[in-house]
Amino acid sequence: MTSTTATPDLSEEFAEKSGIIPKIQSTLHKYPYLSPLFVLIVAMIVFTMLNERFILATNLSLMTQQTVIVGTLAIAQTLIILTAGIDLSIGAIMVFGQMMMANLVVTSEVSNVAGYGWPAALAIVAGVLIAVVAGGVNGFLIVRFELPPFIVTLGTLSIFTALSLIFFKARTIQGPEMPDAMTWMGTTFKIGPFTVMTGVLVMLAMYGIFAYILRNTAWGTHIYAVGDDPDAAELSGINTGRVLFSVYCVAGLIIGIAAWITIGRVGSASPNVAPNINLDSITAVVIGGTSLFGGRGTMIGTLLGALIVVVFQNGLALAGYDQAPRVLAVGVLVIAAVALDQWIRKVQG
C-alpha cells in the first residue's frame, strides 16, 4: 500500500464494525430509546404474570394518569439535560404556576382566600407566563453569569418555593372552588374499555411536538450541539448563550402547562403536590436513555422512562410489595441506566 493516493478515498475506513457486542453497542448508540423500550415490555410481562389485574384496562388507564405530571415535566427536564444542564426547580416553578392560576381565578365568596376573580383563560395564561419568566430567570443566571445550572436551580428551588408561600400562603384551593376550565385537564372520557384523561392526550401531543422539533428544526440541532460540546458549537457559529436561554424559557412554558394539568389531575391546587417531582423527572429522563452529559437522548425515551417508573411502582404494589422495595427498584433502574449510558458512549472508531 502506497502512502499517497491520487484521489483521497475514505470509504474503506467507514465500513461498519463487526461482532455482536459492538453491534449491540452501536445500535443502542443510534437508538437510545431501545433499552427503555425493552425494559418496559419485559416489566409489563413480568408484572402481568405476578398479578393479572396489572394488564386490565382500568389499571392501564390508571397508570397513564399516574404518569401525566412527571411525564409532562420530564419533557422540560429532557430539553435541559440535553444541553448538559439540570433543573432542580421544576417542581417549585410548577407549584408557583398552579398556585398563581388558582389564586387569580377564585373569588372570596366561594373560597377561603382573597382571590382576584379573573376569567379562567386569563388566569391560566398568567400562570403559564409566570413559569416562562421563572425559567427565563434560571436561563439568564446560567448564561449571563456562567453559573452551573445545578447551583442556579438549587437556589431558585428555594426562591420559587418561598415566593409561592409568601404570595399564596400554604392554602389548598379545591377544584369545586374554581371554574371548570381549571380542572378541564382532569376530565376523562371512554375509548373502548379505556378511561382517557384529557391531560394525558395533551402530554402525548407535547411529546410528539417536541420530538418533532428536536429532530427537524435548527433549534433542535443546536440544542444537541450545545450539550455535546459547547466550545465546538460556539466555533461553529452557534450563539450558545441564546440557545441555552431559549431552552430554559421553553422549559418554563412546558412547566406552566404541566401546572394546569396538575390542577386537573389532582383536583385541587396545593403547594404540597408531588414533593419528589424534581428528582422523579430526572429519573424518568435518565431511565429513558438521555445522557446527563448532554447531547444525546430522545423525547420518546423520556416518555418510556416515565412509564417505566410508574409501571414499576404500580406493578410492584399489585404484586404485594410495599413502598420500600418499590423505591429500591427505581433506584436500581437509575444506576443501571447511567451505567448503560457510560458503556454506550464508549462507541468510537
Next chain:
Amino acid sequence: MSTMPAILSGRGLVKRFGKVVGLNGADIDLFPGEVLAVIGDNGAGKSTLIKCFSGAHAPDTGTMEVAGQDVLFRSTHEARLAGIETVFQTLAVSPALDIAENLYLGREILKEGFLGTAFRMLDRKRMRAEAGQHLQDLGIGTIQNISQAVETLSGGQRQAVAVARAAAFGSKVIILDEPTAALGVRESARVLQLIHDLRERGMPVILISHNMPQVFEVADRIHVQRLGKRAAVITPSTHNMNDAVAIMTGALTVEEADQALGPVRTPVVS
C-alpha cells in the same frame, strides 16, 4: 506582480491573555490563489494569529483586511459570512451529530417559505443530498452513511469531515490549523491531497503545520512565526528546512530583501 493586493492581511496585531502575550505586533499577508504555510514553535502565536481572522477572538490592537475591506470579527459567524472558513486545531465538530448535520452546523438549510422562516425547520433531504455532493466534489464521496454520528468515526475521518466543511463553504479563504497533527501517514496524505486540490481550484489557503516535509511540498510561501511576531517569510525554492528551523529558533535572521513578502504565484483563473 508585487502590486497584486492581498486577499487577507493583518498589521501590528496584538493579543494578550492576561499577562500572557499571544501576539506581539504580528503581520500576515495571504495572496490570491496561494497556499501560505505558517510554522513556528509551540506558543509562537500561530493559532492566536489565525483565530483573529476566524472570529474566535478579536485582537487588542492592529488592523485586519479581507479582500480590501477593513474587518473586525466578533464571532466565527461573522468571519464565515465574510467567506473565511477555519478548521480549528480542536476541530469544532459535534460528536453526537451526524456528518450532514455537522457540515451544516450553524448554517442549516431551512425549508422554503413559512416553515423555514418562522420555525427554522430543516430541509433535511436537501442537507443530506448537498452534503453528499460536497463530499463527492472533494473526492471523499464514497462515505456510505452521511447520517452516521461523527463520534463513531476515527480521528482521520473526523478531520475529513471538518476539512470538508471548510472546503465546502469557504468562498474567500480556508484556514487549516494543524489538520494532520493527529493523523497517520495515510490520512495525512489525503488531507494534503485536499489542500493540493483547493490550490488547483485557486482557493487561498493558510496551513499551520509542524510537518516540515509537508509544508515544503505544498506551500507557495512559508510564514515563520516567532514570539508572537512574523519573523520571516520564505519560499521552498529559496530556503530549506534547516533554514526554516533556524529562523523558528532565532538562530537565523533573513534580510527583508531576501524574504518573500509579496506574492510568488500567479493564481489560476477558474
